[in-house]
Every structure is written in structure tokens, then in C-alpha cells.
Amino acid sequence: MPPSRPRRRPLAPRVVLRSALVVPAALAVGTVLALGACGAGPSGGDPAHSPIVTSFYPIEFATEQIAGPGRDVTVLTKPGAEPHDLEIGAQDLARMTRAGLVVYANGFQPAVDEAIQQIDEARVLDISGPADLTLEPSEDGHDDESAADHADHGTADPHFWLDPVRYAAVAKAIGARLAADDPAHAAAYAANTDAFVARLTELDTEFRTGLQQCTDRQLVTSHAAFGYLAARYGLTQHSISGISPDAEPSAAALKQIGDLVRRDGVTTIYQETLVEPQFAETVARSTGATLATLDPIEGVTKSSAGSDYFEIMRSNLKALEKGQGCR
Template structure:
């Protein structure tokens, strides 16, 4: 199914690029290899009073980018509110938006399975590509093999994110580095406004540093250090603050755990007297709640911030406010 989706994306992209032609309103030199902007598809943008047009791959990239860009850009998020981004694929309309943009900001580390198809076809030289996780220490991810009816591994099953864990934004310390990469990339794309991008980034980084310190202070000496999550999204957060994530399923939140994995989690929870099982907002909480019921525990939300719901947006929630909610939930669960 995923292979058919990829073929459709490639076909759609080809049609959009043919229609768009090779014309571009931007000119300029390419960035140096190793910079936050991809050297193969980047150029400086002549703004001359025209705002940058920026596409971002999913919510954290949108949130970080809009703080850095400020009033100097129109920032549009590709994945709509309430949608789960792991298996999201761009439509022809989305591809047209990307093709017409000055900048595309994406997380990388395998999060955006469609990115190679888009970037390899964007050969006009005008699209600046900013990989926010570039240069970060990327962890191997937890991937549980799916089993067929025979009990053996199902042939041809995709490994989510090629076995890499892309969820770097859930560590405030690494979120700071992603913001710095975005600032560097926008400054290379639009050198005339580099000072403003730097000032905007510094202001937002100061807020993220405060958040990071709150995590350090609140999680310094908990009664326990392990927590059970619905999917393996919190590895970087756990590593940063001396905790241990025990995931029910793998890197993709809609991955169904095997019966053996469920039994293993139940046994762990009983032995360690776990009283809270964490689930998340964009996918079904059935698995987490089943385990919680089995061991007489409660369930609570730990938000991986892969996207905000319409309700959360209506409440003016954002990355920092949701991360503070995560901190409160973790602090409570680790000290029960």
C-alpha cells in the first residue's frame, strides 16, 4: 500500500513540475555543502519587499519556522490540523504549493517519507531545503517486526523511518538546535534579512531555554524514571532528562503491538507498579487503555506534538504550552 502511495506521489509530482515549467522568480548563488540549506537545491532569494513563501512539513516545523521568520514570510503547514503526519503523503495540490515555494522546512531523520521524491524532482534550483535535524545525534528507533499468520516476519513489511527515531523536537534542548538550523537556513535563503531572523530566533530560543530548565528542575529526582508510552516518540526527551521510555508500539503511532509485546508491557507494568499508561491525541487510545485496565492503572495524555487538533488550536495551544502539559503529566506519573 505504501509503495502504491509513493508511485502516486511521484506521478503527481511529475505532472505538477511539467505544468510549472522551469521558470522561477528567484535568482542567486547556492549555499555551501554542510549548511542547514541543501546545497543541491538552494538559492538566495531577492525579496525586495516580497515576503518569503515557506512550506513546512508538519506542526513543530511550522511552529519553529513562524517564530524565526516573523513578519518576513508567509508560512504554510502542509499537514492539516488533526492529521497524523507519519503516513501523510502530499496531494497534487500540496506538491504544487511546494514547487511554488521559496523554502521548504522539514524535520528529516526519516520523518517525512515523501521528502526524497519531492527534493529529487525540484531541479529548478529555486527551492531552498532546510533540514531542521541536520547535524543532530539521531538515535536508532524502536521498531517491532510485524508477524504473519505463521508467526514469522511478514515479507516486505516497511520499517518505520528506516529504523531511525525522528522525534528530536520532543527534547527542548534539541528543539533549540532545530530552531538554530532553521534560522541559519532562512538567513542563507534571504541574506538581506539575516539579522532579523537571528533576533527572532534568539528571542524564541530564550523561551525554549526556560522550558528546558523547567524540565531539568522538575525531573531531577523522581521516585521512578521509567514511563510507558503508546508509541516510541519520547526517546530523546528520556535521554536528555535521565528517564527510560517503555513504548507499547514502535515509531509509528498506528502500529499495532503483537500479543507478545502486549503481554510483555503488562508484565513490566505489574512488576514496576506502574500507575499511569500514556496515550496521545491524534490516534486511538484503545491499546493504552486496555493495558491500563488490565493492571488497574489510569491513562493520561503525553502529547508527541506531531500535530495539534482544531480544539487545541482554538485554545491557542502551542509547542511550549503543550510541552509544559507534558512535563506536568510526566512529573505526576513519575512520583506516584
């Protein structure tokens, strides 16, 4: 039998809110309108000063870099919270309603997807298109009853930001939208976008160089968050759990992963931040592999190996270079 379902590590205060979306829609909308009256609405104001609401950290970070320090950019998912588990409360919905722009990725956070239905679509940017979310969970390297939970099958991998090339495409889409909404500052948005994309291009080069010659191309991770990264740099991801970190692997899936580790001589199993390491530890212990940490960068906390996306990605690169035997 597999180990009992792991409990999440205690995290920083999460978005533990009773969703306004579970009440009748008319009541929810009425609440939003009442709350919205307390603040300035997006219409009729200066677009350069209208607030921007983002769904979770990678989108927040890119938007901040492109919008510049003069724009109010906030995020729905608090640091240390698991983005998949976000619940939207009345205050959050009011903030989204008042925003000049809401930036999110469709299909990643169910509560955000539902809340977006109550927001004027003219003030919404869904970046899932430019992110090119084409990788299915079944492409993580397994060809049978994999560790991925059946509920995950058919759902595209949303972790685009772990591939700097996809992240750059999203950044360009954000920059273009900000310029279209605020043409008076289009040149500044374009310059900020170019600078951000240049940093992502440099990061991509570092990953290509660092992972070019690795003795082990099999990447065994806690959950299926690193598929785009693996595909970009010639690795093959094998996940213990599925796209959702809540997915619990079966005994057969754990055995399959263990067999793969032994057969292919995998030396490193990667646990993650924000997720209990119990299953990764089980595989490592049963195979003699070493545990290392990869951060899916769904948020940044004091325990993160860096203060922002770029620092954490470079920490991930160092972990991969060591764990995959790269030269």
C-alpha cells in the same frame, strides 16, 4: 490474541489527497510547471517576501518564530492530521516548487521525502542533521521482541522537538539558513532565533527541575515518540507500539509491557492525541494502572492542551510530574 487493530479517532479534515507522485514523473513535473505559472516563482524575487513551505507543525512553528510576521510560512500537514500519513497532491507539489525555501526532516514523512526529489536542492533545508537523530527504536527500553513493529527497527526516532535542546539546535539551523538567503535581514533573524532559543532553554530548565526527583523512571507510552525526551531527563521509555503510531503490538509485546508495569510498579500509562487509546487502555486495564495523556505535538487542534508548542509541552510536564511521582 491481541485486540483487533484500532481505528483512528475521527480527526479534523486530513490531507487526504491522491499523491501526484504515483503518476509518471514527467507528468507530475508538467503539472507542477503548469500550476507554477499561476504564481510568482522564487527566483528573481525579494528573498524577504518569498514563501516558505514547511512539512509539519514543529518545523512550521520554529520557522514562523524565526522568520517573523513578514514572511509567508505555510505547512503541508493540516491541523489534526497524522504527519506520518501525509500524501502530497499536485497543488502541494506546486507550492513546494514555487517556495523560496522548503524546510523538512528527512525520514519522517515518506511522501515529503519523495516530493523533495523534484525540488531544487538549493531551496531545501533538511533539519535532520542538526536535530541529531541518533536514537534507534531499540533504545526505547526493550531488549527483546518489543512492542515496536519490526518495520520500525533501524529507523531513527524523528521526534526531536520533544527534546528542547535538540529543537533549539534545529532553530539555530533555520535561523542561519534564513540569514544566508536574506542577508539584508540577518540581524532580525538572529534576534528572533536568540529569543526562541531562550524560551526553549527556559523550558528545558523547567523539565530538568520538574523531573529531577521522580519515584518512577519507567515511562510507558502508546508509541515510541518520547525517546529523546526520556533520554534528556533521565527516564526510560517503553512503548506499546513502535515509531509509527500505526504499528500494532503483538500479544507477546502486550504481555511484556504488562509484566514490566506490574514488576516495576508503574502507575501510569500514557495515551496520546491523534491515536486511538485502545492498546493503552488494554494495558492499563490489565494492570490496574491509570491512564494519562501525553501529546507528541505533531499538530495542534482545538482538543490540544494548549495553543502552541510551549503551552502543550508544559501540559505534558504536568502530566509527567503527576504520573511519574515527581516532587
